[in-house]
Amino acid sequence: MLEGKYQDFYNQISIVIDKNKIFTDKLHTLAYGTDASFYRLIPKIVIKTDTSKEVEEILNLANKLELSVTFRAAGTSLSGQAISDSILIVTSRNFRGFKVSPNKEYISLQPALTGQEANNILAAYSKKIGPDPASINSAMIGGIAANNASGMCCGISQNSYKTLKSMKLIFVDGTKLDTADEKSKDEFRITHGEFLEELKKISNETKKDEELRAKIEKKFKIKNTCGYSLNALIDFEDEFEILQHLIIGSEGTLAFIEEITYETVEDLKDKASALIYFKNVEEACKAVTKLKLARDAKKIVVDAVELMDRAGLKSIENDPAMPEFIKDFDKEVTALLIETRAISDKALDKQIKQLEKLLKEFEVVRDIYFTKDVAEYTMYWKIRKGLFPAVGAVRKTGTTVIIEDVAYPIEVLAQATLELQELFKKHNYTEALIFGHALEGNFHFVFTQDFSIEEEVKRYDSFMNDVVNQVAVKYQGSLKAEHGTGRNMAAFIEVEWGKTAYIMMKRIKSLFDPKNLLNPGVIINDDKEAHLKNLKALPATNELVDKCIECGFCEPTCPSNDLTLTPRQRIVVNREISRLQEAGEYEEAKEYLKLYQYDGLETCAACSLCSTACPVKIDTGSLTKYLRAEQISPRADKIATAIANNYKATLQGMRIGLKGVNLVHKILGTSSLEAIASTFRDWSRGTLPKWTPYLPKGININTRFEQQVLEKKVVYFPSCINRSMGRNSKSTVDEELFDLTVKLLKKAGFQIIFPEEMDKLCCGMPFSSKGYKDQGKIKSDELEEALKKASKQGDYPILCDMSPCTKTMIGNFGSRLKIYEPIEFALEHLTKELEFTKIDEPITIHTTCSSRKMGLHEKFIELANMCSTKVIVPQNVKCCGFAGDRGFTYPELNDSALRFLKEETKEAKYAFSTSKTCEIGLSEHSNLDYNSIFYLIDKVTKRKNH
Template identity: 80%
Template sequence: MLEGKYQDFYDEVSKIIDTKNLFTDKLHTLAYGTDASFYRLIPKIVIKTDNAKEVEEILKLSNAMELSVTFRAAGTSLSGQAISDSILIVTSRNFRDFRISEDKSTISLQPALTGQEVNNLLAPYGKKIGPDPASINAAMIGGIAANNASGMCCGISQNSYKTLKSMKLIFADGTKLDTADEESKKAFRISHKEFLEGLENIAKETKADKELAALIEKKFKIKNTCGYSINALIDFDDVFEVLQHLIIGSEGTLAFIEEITYETVEDLKDKASALIYFKDVKEACTAVTKIKLAREAKTITVDAVELMDRAGLASIENDPAMPEYIKDFDENVTALLIETRAINDETLDTQIKELEELLEEFEVVRDIYFTKDVAEYTLYWKIRKGLFPAVGAVREVGTTVIIEDVAYPIEVLAEATLELQALFKKHGYSEALIFGHALEGNFHFVFTQDFSIESEVKRYDEFMNDVVSSVAVKYQGSLKAEHGTGRNMAAFIEVEWGKTAYSMMKRIKEVFDPKGLLNPGVIINDDAEAHLKNLKAMPATNEIVDTCIECGFCEPTCPSNDITLTPRQRIVINREISKLEREGNLEEAKEYKELYQYDGIETCATCSLCSTACPVKIDTGNLTKHLRTEQITPSADKIASFVANNFSTTLKGMKVGLSGANLMHKLLGTPSMRSFTSSMRSLSKDNLPQWSASLPRATTIDTHFEQKLDSKKVVYFPSCINRTMGRDSKTTVEEELFDVTVKLLQKAGYQILFPENLDNLCCGMPFSSKGFKKQAEQKSNELEHALQEISHFGEYPILCDTSPCTKKMLESFNSKMKLYEPIEFTLEVLKDNLEFNQIDEPITIHTTCSSRKMGLHEKFIELAKMCSTKVIVPENVKCCGFAGDRGFNFPELNTSALRFLKEDVKEAKYAFSTSKTCEIGLSETSGLDYNSIFYLIDKCTTTKK
């Protein structure tokens, strides 16, 4: 319940912001009030903004009412800089326009594009952006710039500070500035004369103070995001250059980044990586120092050196991708992951040889081996990027994972690292580990903490004070190298920088934000115990998700990420419910559950793509299925059992419904049908499914047709969906999928076998997705038995024409059979029997969630390129959000998931996928006619002679 100025603010802001993007309820404020850090503040109001005009108006209003605001992009922040107990402004995923310059030297970006999305845009031109944080798949540009996030390879030469071209900014009072526009700067000089004079005075004083200037120059020779980027005060003379470079790393405390223009960097494609195991951390760090000095002397070329100590290796040694021998290493072995890149393969070989010769003097426990194999080195880097979340997954349930981020001068790296390990032992953090960007002297160290125990908080405080003394005082390093100051280092900035530099930072804050309304408590914080307050608990809720550390890596893949909740947010809410229930606060827990029903359960597609992005494979879709099972009533269970036991009858009923709907559509026409069915759905309070013009007509298959008896046999299991749903009224194809599949198999020379009692068979997915485990298992067992019989217990390959069903069969069956969906079946079975002739027309494909989880996305692209000279793969679409029949009952999920599809596929003429229900939603949204990939394969193949 809002009170006072917050209610007044809400009343005013609701006049300019759609109320569907304003949240004050406890579910959404908790969900959006959680970032990847170990702090939590619950905002009073959350506002999702789609554009700069909205931000401008919000800031004018908050400034007039003197209410503090915090900006948040993806919320992958690790230091508590994206949370608020006041007003939280979230950049929605639609705030994502971009422009690439004609010569591809610059790219202008709105804040909601992820780093990986930007690199995908630049990849065709051999370019990328400089920053490359481990969270690049999830972290948004606004956060990358605001935190001066760097990463594996960019060091201090290609980070946001060094590759910044210009910015569009919105200040605390709502004033806008475009640093690339002379007219904008001219207007700003008039409206903010005192502001610019104040900033110029700070810069002049800093330059004049030779001792301070020397300190700044020294400290920014290594990575440093502790405090403001005060190197801008001595690096530039133009006040607007000073201004915009101060924004980099300012963590939303100085202004809002509406747009940033980066200078792009070359993305060299010839790469090689080696995972090298040294006898101990001292040997590894000494090697790093030698590599760094050699690179500075330009006698070698190396792009990244990542260190993983023995504890870090132990956290990933059970990953199936890791070699078995890691488990046999002693407690001191330390790994360096080294990458070198070149303009061509010949140069790459030279660079590898130079590195191998440089490292000859060091004691390693395995031979040094550089790989050029893309799959192999990509795996190395994927494991390294997932190390932090992977560590969190092996922690004791209920504890919080803490990651700190320091940098040392390279000449003291070995000595300082050994001292850091000694501090772990001194304070009893036996599980702590070290990894990070060794080439820059930048290490992350991770440990776990139970903040629910007072003595543990005290231990943490004593440890952190020792770390601060060691890093900042003794070794003159950075307390924050790339994760931003946030709340956990704000209290120690003066310790690292001294009184003079810290006073300059305070003056900078006062110039930009005189009322102190932007992200208060972050960077500038006079509370010596700020790092001990607002600590986040991580209570257990369900073993399916308890290992989650709330990093947010999962969020970009989720089809509901822009409409309701993300996987991370679903876990946050479930943890809160479990905590309340354990505390006996059942009324509040019930309130959360009621609020969670639509946002958490009904609009979860259970696609499980979150598990593919999660470094520890947490499947929040499985959590949703578990919760749906808990909600099943005895009457619903009876209905499900009736359907399972009378499956062919149910399918006949579906066909009657489809025929009736299509007859009505034919009589009324599309506009009237859409209007009528929308009205009926509205009257039913959305209990009736939404009609779609892409709704298929009923179909019936006939398995009795003339065949040639042949030694080559294949079992064909047409899914229940494709036995029921045929072509829609708008389609351009002339045959049903079953007939096309049969024709294609016969063209390849196969005799086709069908399982007995086909009309009653189902993989069980329609039941399992709704939580009916018993019925799902029943149907799965029936199908497995029928397929065993007809395939002679796995002697013949088995084809299912729908990818999701195939995946369900692979997961559920106990017997070993060769099960295929269309993509892999074509590449592994049909290809050798067919001649492919590419069509010279643009096509697009949609890889279903199931296909992605089966690792078939790249194979689908390969198959599509065998069929067409131009293949369009929409990078902004992952799961379509149709989720079986959920697209009929919750069409807003499908619409949201595919909101970028039409633009992405506008040049395509034909469209293909491997799931009928997905194709319904894809066709409706895009305006294209999506069909099974088998139609294209049939069109462009002939029997091989």
């Protein structure tokens, strides 16, 4: 219940902002109050904003009522800077406008685009943005700029500070400023003249203070995000340049970033990487120092050097992608992952030779080998990016994974690193590991911590104080190199920077935010124990997800990420429910369970695409299926069993129903039926399924046709969907998929075999996805036996015409059957028998979740490029959200997941996928007729002359 000024705020803000975007309930405030850090605050109000106007309204009102606000983008930040116990402003995933300059030298970005999305936009021009954090697939531009997040290659030369062109800002009082617009700056001079004078005064004082100036220059020669960007005070004369560069790394404590314009950087395509194993960490660090000095002297070209100590290698040595020999290394071996990029392949070869020569003097335990193979070096970097979450996968349940982020001057790197390892031993953090951007002297060290025990908290405090003294005092390094100060290091800024610099930072904060309303407690915090307060627990909830560290890498892939909850948020809520139940607080747990039903269960597509983005493969879709199974009543279970046992009759009933609906459609027409169906759905409060003109008609297939006895045989199992659902009223193709597939297989010279009693067969997915595990297994086992018999125990390949069914079969069957879905079957079998001729017309493809999880996305693109000269692959569509039948029962999930599809496919003439149900939603949201890729293959091929 809101009280006092918060109730006043809610009453007033809900007049100008849609109430559906304002949350005060327990579930949403908890879910959005969680970021990737080990701190937690629960906001009283959460507001999802789509526009700068909404942010302006919020800030105006909050300033008037003197209520604090915190800005949050993706919530991948690790130091506690994206949480609040007051008002949390979340930049929704629709706050994503962008503009590329005509010369491609600049890109303007709104805050909700991820770094990877920005790079996808620029890829066509061989450009990218400078910052490259490991979380770039998830981290949003607003957070990347506000934290001055860097990464593996950008160092300090291409980070947000160095590549900033201009900004659009909203200040605490609602004032807006565009630093690229002279009119906007003139207006700001009139309204904020005293502000600019004081800012200039602070800058001049800093420049005149030789000791302070020297300290700033020294500290920003290495990575540093501890405190404010004081280098802005000495790097620039223009007050607007000083102002906007202070915003970089300010973590939402000075202003809101409405838009940032970056200078783009070259994205060199010729790359090579090497994973080099040194005898120990000292030898590796000495190699890093030599590489750094040689690069600075322009003697070699090296773009990134990432260190992984033996503990880090051990955490990922069981990854199937890692070579077996790593397991045999002794406890001292340390790896460097080195990348070099060039303007041409010839130049790259030269650079590789120079690097090999430079590294010859160092003792390595394996031969140095640089690879130019994209798949190979991509795998190296994927492993490196997954090191932090990988620790979470092996930690004890209930403990927290902590990642610290320091930087040392390069000349003391080896000595400082050895001492850091000694601190691990001193404080008994025996599992701690070190990795990071060694070329910049920037190391992350990771360890696990139990915050539920007071003695453990004291141990953590003692350890952190030793780290602070070692890094900041003894070696004059940075306590935060790229992860931001947050709450984590706010108590230690004065220790690192000294009193004079810290006073300057406080003056900056007071100037921008005199009432201390913007993200209070972050960066400037006089509480010397701030790092020990509001610690987040990670209680056990379900072994399917207990290893989650709430990093948020999963969120961009989730079809419900802008509608209800994300995978991370579902896990957060389930953890809280389990905690409450364990504590005996059953009534409150029931409140969460009631709220979770729609947001957590009903609108989860259970597509499991989140597992493909998760570094430790956590599958929140499996959690959803588990929870759905728990809710099944005995009556519902009996009905599901009856359906499974009478599947042939069930499908016939579905055919009759679809034929009836299509007959009504023909009589009434699209607009009339749409209106009637919508009215009935509203009356039923959503219990009646949605009707769409793309609803297929009911069909029967004919498997009795003449064919020759041929040497090449294939078992064709048409999915129950494709045995029952045909073309829709807007279809642009002439044949049903079954008939088309038969024709295509015959063209390729295959004799087709069908499993016996096919009318009753099903892969089991319609049951298991809803939690009916037993019924799903019955159907799966039944199908497996039928396919074994038809394929002569696996002698013949088996084709299924829907990817989701194929994925289910592969996952469930324990036999040696070789089962194909359309993409892989086409590439492995059809390409051998058919000659492809590309059409000169644009097509678009949609890779289903199942295909993505089977590793077929790139293969689908390859196949599509064999068929057309122009292939459009929508970048902002992952799972379509149709989820079997959920597109009919919860169409808002499909709507949300495909909200960008129409714009991204507007140039396409034809559209293809590999799942009938997905194609229904895709067609509706694009106004294209999506069909199986087999239609296109048939169109562009003819039989080869063998």
